Amino acid sequence: xxxxxxxxxxxxxxxxxxxENISRIVDVNLQSLLDYKTLDDKRLKEQWxxxxxxxxxxxxxxxxYKKADSRSxxxxxxxxxxxxxxxxxxxxxARHNARSVRDQISLEMWEEINRLYLFIRxxxxxxxxxENPYDFYREVKQTSYKLQGLTSATTVHxxxxxxxxxxxxxxxxxxxxxxxxVKYKTLQxxxxxxxxxxxxxxxxxxxxVLRSSSAYEAYQHLYASEVVPKRVAELLLLADTFPRSLRxxxxxxxxxxxxxxxxSPGYFTNEAEKLSGRLAAELSYTTIDEVFEIGLHAxxxxxxxxxxxxxxxxxxxxxxxxxxxxxxxxxxxxxxxxxxxxx
Amino acid sequence: MLFRxxxxxxxxxxxxxxxxKVRPHYQSLKTRFDELNVKEFDQKREAVDLSFMRMGIxxxxxxxxxxxxxxxxxxxxxxIIPNKEWEYLQRGLEQRITALNMFLHDIYHEQxxxxxxxxxxxxxxxxxxxxxxxxxxxVPRDIYIHICGTDLIRDEKGEYLILEDNxxxxxxxxxxxENRQAMKRAFPSLFERAGVRPVDNYATDLLNTLRYVAxxxxxxxxxxxxxxxxxxSAYFEHSFLAKEMxxxxxxGGDLLVRDSKVYMRTTRGLQQVDVIYRRIDDxxxxxxxxxxxSALGVxxxxxxxxxxxxxxxxxxxxxxxxxxxMYYFVPRMIKFYLDQEPIIPSVxxxxxxxxxxxxYIMENTAKLVVKSANEAGGYGMLIGxxxxxxxxxxxxxxxxxEPRNFVAQPTISLSRHPTYTDLSQMEGRHIDFRPYIxxxxxxxxxxxxxxxxxxxxxxxxxxxxxxxxxxxTWVLYGDE
Numbered sequence: 001x002x003x004x005x006x007x008x009x010x011x012x013x014x015x016x017x018x019x020e021n022i023s024r025i026v027d028v029n030l031q032s033l034l035d036y037k038t039l040d041d042k043r044l045k046e047q048w049x050x051x052x053x054x055x056x057x058x059x060x061x062x063x064x065y066k067k068a069d070s071r072s073x074x075x076x077x078x079x080x081x082x083x084x085x086x087x088x089x090x091x092x093x094a095r096h097n098a099r100s101v102r103d104q105i106s107l108e109m110w111e112e113i114n115r116l117y118l119f120i121r122x123x124x125x126x127x128x129x130x131e132n133p134y135d136f137y138r139e140v141k142q143t144s145y146k147l148q149g150l151t152s153a154t155t156v157h158x159x160x161x162x163x164x165x166x167x168x169x170x171x172x173x174x175x176x177x178x179x180x181x182v183k184y185k186t187l188q189x190x191x192x193x194x195x196x197x198x199x200x201x202x203x204x205x206x207x208x209v210l211r212s213s214s215a216y217e218a219y220q221h222l223y224a225s226e227v228v229p230k231r232v233a234e235l236l237l238l239a240d241t242f243p244r245s246l247r248x249x250x251x252x253x254x255x256x257x258x259x260x261x262x263x264s265p266g267y268f269t270n271e272a273e274k275l276s277g278r279l280a281a282e283l284s285y286t287t288i289d290e291v292f293e294i295g296l297h298a299x300x301x302x303x304x305x306x307x308x309x310x311x312x313x314x315x316x317x318x319x320x321x322x323x324x325x326x327x328x329x330x331x332x333x334x335x336x337x338x339x340x341x342x343x
Numbered sequence: 344m345l346f347r348x349x350x351x352x353x354x355x356x357x358x359x360x361x362x363x364k365v366r367p368h369y370q371s372l373k374t375r376f377d378e379l380n381v382k383e384f385d386q387k388r389e390a391v392d393l394s395f396m397r398m399g400i401x402x403x404x405x406x407x408x409x410x411x412x413x414x415x416x417x418x419x420x421x422x423i424i425p426n427k428e429w430e431y432l433q434r435g436l437e438q439r440i441t442a443l444n445m446f447l448h449d450i451y452h453e454q455x456x457x458x459x460x461x462x463x464x465x466x467x468x469x470x471x472x473x474x475x476x477x478x479x480x481x482v483p484r485d486i487y488i489h490i491c492g493t494d495l496i497r498d499e500k501g502e503y504l505i506l507e508d509n510x511x512x513x514x515x516x517x518x519x520x521e522n523r524q525a526m527k528r529a530f531p532s533l534f535e536r537a538g539v540r541p542v543d544n545y546a547t548d549l550l551n552t553l554r555y556v557a558x559x560x561x562x563x564x565x566x567x568x569x570x571x572x573x574x575x576s577a578y579f580e581h582s583f584l585a586k587e588m589x590x591x592x593x594x595g596g597d598l599l600v601r602d603s604k605v606y607m608r609t610t611r612g613l614q615q616v617d618v619i620y621r622r623i624d625d626x627x628x629x630x631x632x633x634x635x636x637s638a639l640g641v642x643x644x645x646x647x648x649x650x651x652x653x654x655x656x657x658x659x660x661x662x663x664x665x666x667x668x669m670y671y672f673v674p675r676m677i678k679f680y681l682d683q684e685p686i687i688p689s690v691x692x693x694x695x696x697x698x699x700x701x702x703y704i705m706e707n708t709a710k711l712v713v714k715s716a717n718e719a720g721g722y723g724m725l726i727g728x729x730x731x732x733x734x735x736x737x738x739x740x741x742x743x744x745e746p747r748n749f750v751a752q753p754t755i756s757l758s759r760h761p762t763y764t765d766l767s768q769m770e771g772r773h774i775d776f777r778p779y780i781x782x783x784x785x786x787x788x789x790x791x792x793x794x795x796x797x798x799x800x801x802x803x804x805x806x807x808x809x810x811x812x813x814x815x816t817w818v819l820y821g822d823e
Contacts (some may be wrong), residue, residue: 001609001610001611002591002593002597002607002608002609002610003597003608003609003610004594004596004597004608006610096573099399099573099578099582100572100573102399102582102583102586103582103583103585103586103591103592107398110398110399111397111398111399114397114398114399115397118396118397159610260610318610319610326630326638326642329642329643330630330631330635330642332642332643333600333631333642333643333646334631336603336643336646337631337646
């Protein structure tokens with residue numbers, strides 16, 4: 001497979017996963033605001049600031065908006081084309097990548113991605129978002145789910161699919177770590193003062209974290225108990241069977257990475273396999289108590305760094321072809337021609 | 344309903360005779376259309392437009408910073424060609440591409456046609472797209488033009504005329520295939536009875552043509568379509584053809600030349616490429632040889648081509664056959680190489696660099712169509728009867744400065760075809776026709792082609808960049 005094609009499939013998939021996750025997070029946050037007794041500017045800022053912080057870019061946000069409230073932050077994360085991680089930007093990028101590999105993906109997938117693109121670019125959609133954000137975010141999420149089904153049901157299961165899967169699970173791991181990071185204080189039981197006085201605040205916030213990862217039902221299924229912060233963190237970090245936990249995502253990524261070379265777990269043949277295997281092992285042999293000892297925020301920081309290193313190594317191993325310098329290449333080829341003429 | 348007020352207005356109309364009778368090969372179509380009311384027709388039209396947009400069958404509008412994509416307007420009333428007419432066209436097109444390929448081989452080798460004075464040598468040697476660097480370069484199977492799109496028109500009597508040859512990178516064939524799909528979705532029942540020849544074989548035929556010219560007759564060659572990239576207006580077509588043929592679509596940056604061989608960069612290392620269907624013009628193909636500022640091409644590609652390690656379709660240097668001055672000489676080529684008379688006539692042409700013709704052109708500019716020798720897409724063209732006197736003066740100045748670069752032809756009253764308009768009825772609009780000819784182990788002509796229609800009332804310009812649309816084109820098994 002062409003390196004450029006592999007790269008485009010990988011990023012198409014990443015951007016779609018990103019759009020889906022941001023939709024869910026923003027949607028959940030909007031809904032959880034409805035559960036507050038009082039809602040002043042300060043409370044709003046507390047609610048939205050961490051989102052900008054972990055999903056976007058503080059400086060960029062400060063440049064574009066006066067204050068962080070429901071309106072400005074959701075706009076920033078949804079429709080702002082200056083924010084490279086907004087839902088709009090992600091969908092535009094996903095479609096751009098899909099378009100450059102149209103011959104490699106099924107018609108069904110292409111039509112669906114293109115439909116999503118036309119949806120987000122249309123004026124009516126912006127109106128829908130203003131009047132009924134729930135319907136809007138649902139549409140984005142549903143399309144992403146549909147695309148995941150179409151990917152496995154309509155494309156050839158070969159190298160191309162491996163890059164799509166790697167893109168999806170690397171992005172998902174990254175997103176789950178960010179979702180946890182937004183509320184790390186609550187999850188570690190460190191929230192004090194005014195907020196803690198509202199007895200059910202912790203539960204509301206934990207439920208929001210679960211819903212942001214569509215893990216609410218999974219939690220009930222696995223723990224069958226009331227929402228306990230530590231268990232929420234455990235589920236999203238270390239669950240073996242929940243498809244959005246960090247452990248699950250990294251293991252799945254590792255599985256598809258190894259399919260490329262056929263190397264067995266426990267061994268590696270290139271840098272990407274080494275780093276991915278190491279992180280998978282780390283997540284496999286860790287307990288939530290140990291994570292809390294290190295501190296959830298510090299632990300997540302480290303994970304994010306490692307995820308980004310794995311992405312880089314994947315690029316180096318499979319996608320990064322020596323990008324030749326055009327001028328230099330012209331010189332080389334000219335010399336070759338001159339030599340041939342002399343002979 | 345749709346045809347109630349229809350008038351042929353003295354033009355040759357594809358569907359109706361001058362006295363308003365429907366031509367026999369359109370009868371069953373008209374019967375079906377008469378059953379539809381305006382509302383139903385509009386619904387079908389909207390559904391088709393929407394499906395084009397959804398499928399991303401669009402072209403990029405140049406000079407639009409948002410990268411807006413548009414659909415190529417599609418008219419639901421198909422153009423129909425009866426079998427007898429098609430057989431005639433086929434014979435004429437085969438004759439023409441044979442002569443053009445013999446001509447290209449000749450001028451890049453012995454130049455007999457120049458030495459014997461059939462075509463003045465200066466015309467060929469001064470042609471913008473003549474590539475003297477490729478003299479005596481052997482091309483696989485001696486084929487220069489593998490894919491040709493020849494534009495045809497019909498005059499006021501309904502006679503077919505060759506308008507121009509496109510022997511470089513003719514585009515539009517994907518629209519032919521998608522238009523047919525759209526028509527089948529919109530009017531499934533029409534096709535059952537109509538006896539329309541399928542066009543689906545094009546991609547297979549193209550693949551066979553490309554395989555046939557593989558270097559050293561290689562059995563299972565690696566083939567790629569070379570595109571300028573996703574911002575090119577024809578990108579949809581490039582990826583469409585790659586997908587239909589099941590071959591790679593590559594950009595310049597995906598290719599690398601080493602030891603005079605062309606390689607693709609893949610996830611498993613370098614893989615050699617044998618045949619390239621290139622959709623990039625000569626000028627941009629290789630910055631070492633042609634335009635140095637081209638970032639689209641592949642350094643060293645031409646050298647690999649010369650070494651015979653990669654085949655290009657079409658070959659380099661075919662643009663000389665597209666030159667509108669050369670068009671004038673095609674009938675002579677047919678006579679010279681094949682000892683035949685041209686089967687399909689050409690439009691009478693005046694060469695501005697010939698003394699008498701020059702005088703005629705200058706005195707009659709307002710009546711003529713003046714064309715620049717090497718422009719395409721409806722640019723660099725003056726339609727005398729529709730031009731202002733300032734525009735005419737401007738062109739006369741350009742002709743005077745560079746007579747070699749201009750030809751003129753009488754204004755042909757192009758045939759018209761009933762076309763659905765915003766007024767919810769059919770009106771006559773001018774059309775042309777581009778069939779696609781493949782030249783490999785044998786000549787294959789897709790039974791169909793791109794019918795382009797000038798959607799603006801009275802307009803003679805059918806190009807998509809200037810308000811043109813397209814129609815499905817049906818070639819029938821029979822004559823009715």
